[in-house]
Amino acid sequence: MSVFATAWRAGHPTPLHAQGVEEPRLVIRGLDFSGNHAMDNYTLGISIATTKSAWLARFPLTSWIGAGEKRYLDETEFRRDVLRLILLYRVSGYLQVRVDTIVRRTKDAARIQxxxxxxxxxxxxxxxxxxxxxxxxxxxxxxxxPLAVGDPFNRIRFEWAADTMRAAARDRGYPFAEVFRSYDVNEDSLIARVRFELDPGVRGRVDSVIVEGTREIAPPVVRRVIPIRPGAWFSQSALYRSQRDLYRLGVFGYVNVTLADSAPEGPADSTVAVRVQVTEGRLRNVRVGVGYGTVDCLRALASWSASNVLGGGRVLDVTARVSKLGAGDPLAAGFETWLCKALQKDAESPDRFKLNYNLTASFQEPYLFSRLMRGTLAVSAERHTEIQAYRRDAYSANLTVTRETRWDVPVTAGYSLSLTQTFAEPAIFCSFLSVCRLEDAEQFSNRRLQSMVTLGFVRDRSNSVLDPTRGSALSAEARYASRLLGSDSLIQFARGVAEIAVYYPIGRRTTFAWRLRGGSIISPRLGFSGQDVTYIPLSERFYAGGANSVRGYGQNQMGPVVRVMDPDRMDTTGVLQDSTTVAPGIITAATGGNSLLIANAELRFPLPGFGGRLMAAAFVDVGQLFERDTVLVDLSKTRVTPGVGIRIATPLGPMRVDVAFNGYPPEQGRLYLKQGQQLVLLDDAYPRSSTARRHLQFHFSVGQAF
Incomplete structure (x- = not known):
């Protein structure tokens, strides 16, 4: 016996750990799977304990300096991983699976396959x-x-199928329905026969709704908001809808809606009680924030809200927003020359070089005639500037009513009454209405009354508001303003816009997304200065170009424009002789259009080594913005701009940096010369050059483009 033991030790050295010597730890430089077809590498990777080191720790140029998180080989867990993979495959229907391993070891590293x-x-x-x-x-x-004849017999999907049947029965009034299941597997012929038997129990009605946990909000408020009513047939999905509707109030930090009865009291018991457990959140909230964007420059927000005002879960909210800090009067600090260069051209226009602000007070009624309808009354004062287009000052009162439909699509109708004042380059009115005297164009800056009704809906089936990766979103809105409603004669229009965005997951973290957005505006013909013209308010026209539009252009820089030379600001000598480029000092103003069509396609994918925290994107934006006259679609105005971008994950949504390529010449438009109080047309299509002006357009913002 002792001879045998000695011989064994001579041929098999004693392991280091048995000798009291610590074994060297091996860094996992690589981990791969081969031969797997039914499951992808990601599914297999999250099913085992062994994981490879971070990308920086595996890359030769950075691993030697110790960069990146290192993960070490655990021999015990590695052997268990083989069993974990075998079990995963057997549960998924692959009973004959075999798993082998190859480990390539060096002095301090290991590569596993x-x-x-x-x-x-x-x-x-x-x-x-x-x-x-x-x-x-x-x-x-x-x-x-989730199981069909011909599918591999996956026991996880087998359990899901039973849950689906149970939920279907409970949605139809059977609160204690159960599903008994069994299966028979023939390992020789590799076939399975599965059986489900539903035991529905007694069909039951709701006899009471018990509310627990309220302090300041009365239980009747909770009962009237949820869709569960005493006497109605029990529905499992109604419990989920109740939980969603209570969270939507914004006054509860915790909501749980369940059956109060765990089992029927007897075979003839046909009533059940529903228990609603809530925990009230803070009913008074203050929120402040600051931010930056290429269009808004520095911006700030402050809001105060009070919930359960006057009882009934009503909410009073006061919000103040300000933007263009440092790049707009009276708080200009020269930021438009370096930090916010997108606003640099607006500095040439005193009317547009102003601070943007919005002050809004709103009162929300969550129960308006029924639990399916809610209303909001708001008053606001705002100043809004569109880059190189216009500035609008307005005092408004708005009433909106939103109703949930049977298709889970909220429809919103609204009415707004505004006292507005719009400032823009006089050349815009000269181009549209032939009003070319500056003193005559000033009448368009007078305060005017706008009375408007709106109707719209949103059908959002995406999985995230800030960073969707699957699903779709469809929205549409129509606006109508007329003298019949009390609007000024120059504020009459009918405007419609629709948008659809679809998101397709490719693998685990890659998404292909596309969006289509279109709109049109019509207005009645007016007799103005002896002419029969159509006029659409500048604030209601469509504009294109920017971080969320066609990214090859800056904000509002795509589409029709007019230009003005001011002799007091520039030397106009030789401008028309060399009209191949836009001369410095010429003021450019976007006129917008009455027809818009934009299409975007984007592939979003993770960059290796960052654990999904850093994403990249490749995109193509297509758009056209034009003044529709007799042609419905003008293909000559179509612009195509490709680009790439980076997305950095943050708690507020992805921080986005995009760069797009623009190979088109500058937009042509009418060129006017300011002579005293008169605008004189110098060129109908300036600049004359059709040479492509290849350049890159950068955008920085938060949130996906769509």
Whole structure:
């Protein structure tokens, strides 16, 4: 016996840990899977304990300086990982799976490869469902469950199928429905037969709604907001909708809606109680914030809100916003010359070089005639500037009513009454209305009354507001202002705009997204200065170009423009002789258009080594903005600008930096010369050059473009 033991030790050295010597720790430089077809690398990677080191720790140029997080090989967990993968495959229907490993070791590192031989799966041969007659249509169940004949027999999906049947029965008034399930697997023929049997129990109605946890908000307020009513058939989905509607009030920090009964009291018991447990959040809130954007420059926000004002869950909110700090009078500090260069050209116009502000007070009624309808009354004072376009000052009162429809699509109708004042380059009115005397153009800056009704809806099926990766969003809005409603004669229009965005996940973290946005405006013909013209208020016209539009252009720089030479500000000598480029000092103003069509396509994907915190994007933006006359779509105005970008994950949403390529010449437009109080047309299409002006356009903002 002792001879055998000695011989064994001679051929097999004693492990270092048995000798009391610490084994060297091996950094995992690589981890790969091969032979896997039914499951991707990401699914397999999150199913095991062994993980590879961070990208910087694996890259040769950075690993030697110790950069990046290192992960070490644990021999015990590594052996268990083989069993974990085998178990995962067997649960997924691959009973003949084999997992081998290859480990390439060096003095301080290891590279691991899992060799997977999946083998043929056990497939579902038949699905038997019993007990659903008269409760749930069998065809609907077979369509909704995540298991079908011919699929690999995945036991996780098998459990999901039972949960789907149980939920379907409970949605139809059977609160204690249960599903009994079984399966039979023939390992020789690799087929499985599964069976589900529904035990619905007694159909039940809600007899009471118990509210717990309220302090300042009365229980009747909670009961009237939720869709559950005593006497109605029980519905599982109504519990989820109740929880969503209570969170939407914004006054609860915790909401839980469940059955109060864990089981029926007897075979004839046909009533149930619903328990609503809530925890009230802070009913008074103050919020402040600061930010930066290429269009807004420095901006700030402050708001105060009070919930449950006058009872009933009503909310009073006061919000103040200000932007263009440091790049707008009276707080100009020269930021437009370096930090906010997008605003530099507006410095040439005293009317537009102003601080933007908005002060709004709103009162929200969450229960307006029914739980499906809510209303908001708001008053506001604002100044809004569109870069190189116009400035609008307004005092407004707005009433909006939102109703939830049976399709879970909120529809909003509103009415607004505003006293507005718009300032713009007189050349715009000269171009549209042939009003070329400066003193005559001043009448468009007078205060005017705007009375407008709106109607719109939003159907949002995306999985995130700030950074969607799957689903879709559809919205549409119509606005109408007329003298019939009390509007000024120069503020009459009908405006419609629609937008759809779709998000397709590709793999685990890559998303392909596209958006289509279109709009049109019409207005009645007016007799003005002896002419029969159509006039659309500048604040209602469409503008294009910018971080959320066609990114090859700066804000509002795509589409029709007019230009003005002012002899008091520049030397006008030789401008027309050399009209291949826009001469410095010429004021450019965007006129907007009455027709808009924009399409965006974007591929968003993670950069390796950053754990999803740093994303990249490649995009193409297509758009056209024009003045529709007799042609519905003017393809000659179409612009295509490709680009790339970086997305940095933050708690407020992705921080976005985009750079787009623009290969088009400057937009042509009428050129006017200011002579005293008169504008004189010098060129109908300035500049004359059709040579492409290749340049890059940069944008910085927070949130995805769409």
């Amino acid at each position: 899992f060799l997977i031989h999946e083998g043929p799966p056990v497939r579902v041969h038949a699905i038997d469902i019993a007990g659903v007659e008269g409760i749930v249509p069998l065809r609907d169940l077979l369509r909704d469950i």
